[in-house]
Amino acid sequence: MTTRLTPTAYLDHIRSESxxxxxxxxxxxxxxxxPTAPEWTAADLLWHVAAEVQHFWTYVLETRPAAPTSETYSEPERPEDATYQDLLAHFDELxxxxxxxxxxxxxxxxxxxWSPDQTAAFTYRRQAHEILIHRLDAELTAGAVTPLDPALAADGIDEILDVFYGGKPDWARFTGGGQYVRVDAVDTDTQTWVELGLVSGTRPNGDSLEDEPDLSVVSQDEIPGGTEPDVVIEGTAADLDAWLWRRRDDEGIKVxxxxxxxxxxxxxxxQAITDD
Incomplete structure (x- = not known):
């Protein structure tokens, strides 16, 4: 069962979560x-989403399919004298x-x-999850947390495990170790299977990676028949998504x-990850 939403649904979430x-x-x-980024204030979070995330991906879309480089893309500079109202207006514009x-x-x-998916569909999906998690950051800062959409959160479980923790460059080779973890979102009846293993390969700069611990999301038809997971992790989609993004503890999550x-x-x- 796929967790993917339609591009229209992702766009609707980007609007509403923004x-x-x-x-x-x-x-x-x-x-x-x-609380989830102690080095930031609310104003820093506001600037990050506007100028460091959505401005960048706007540029990527406007100049598609060229890759941004340090010569072609410049991140906006935050004015030292900007008021909070200025930052809010800047967010509105961007x-x-x-x-x-x-x-x-x-x-x-x-x-x-930055992923193997070189279409705008990647941006639709990634930015729906980006703003969902930063919306949660904002609510945690304000002490006013509201529920995450279950369908989007269920897809977020798959995305963080498959794209971030399980994503690998072309030069990397993953060897499964036959140990499986299944993450069950009980409210959406969706499951994500993960195999633990090792990754090796040679980076473009010549450095070698040899048998480093890693994981990979696997579909059920890739798993040998009759295989049972070594570990099952259960919770609501929202709780699991926030937990994997290190936005909450494991209270209410069953292992x-x-x-x-x-x-x-x-x-x-x-582990901390770059989530832009």
Missing amino acids: ARFRAVLADTDPTAPV NARFIKTLEQTGPEEPTWS TGDKDVYEHFRALTN
Whole structure:
């Protein structure tokens, strides 16, 4: 069962989650620390989403399919004298431009990304999850958390495990070790299977990677018949998505199975990642 949403649904979520993100931060002390990013304030979070995320992906879409480089793309500089209202207005401008650009870009169009998916569909999906998690950051900062959409969160489980923790460049070779973890979103009746293993390969700069612990999302038809997972992790889609993104603890999440396999899985998935 796929967790993927339609491009239209992803775009709708980008609109609604952006609006919620903005509304929450508009009523928040700009100096309030962000619990999930202690080095940031609410104002820093607002600037990050507007200027460092949505501005960048707008540029990617507008100049498709060329890859951005340090010579062709310049990140906006944050004015030292900008007020919080200035930052909110800046977000409004960049967010509107980003959404309009997405509306004018077909998901099938060739577009650069840092993933193997070189179409605009990647941006639709990635940015729906990006703003969902940063909306949660804003709400945690304000102390006003609201539910995450279950269908989007279920897809978020697959995305973080497959694209971030399980994603590999072309030069990398994954060898499965026959240990499986199944992540069950109980409210959406969706499951994500993960195999633990090792990755090796030679980077473009010549450096070698040899048998480093890694994981890979696998479909059920790739798993030998009769195989049972070594570990099952259960929770609601929203709880699991936020937990994997290190936005909440494991309260309410049920784990059964081999303790060592679980601890190996958590060591691989409990790391800071770049989520843009």
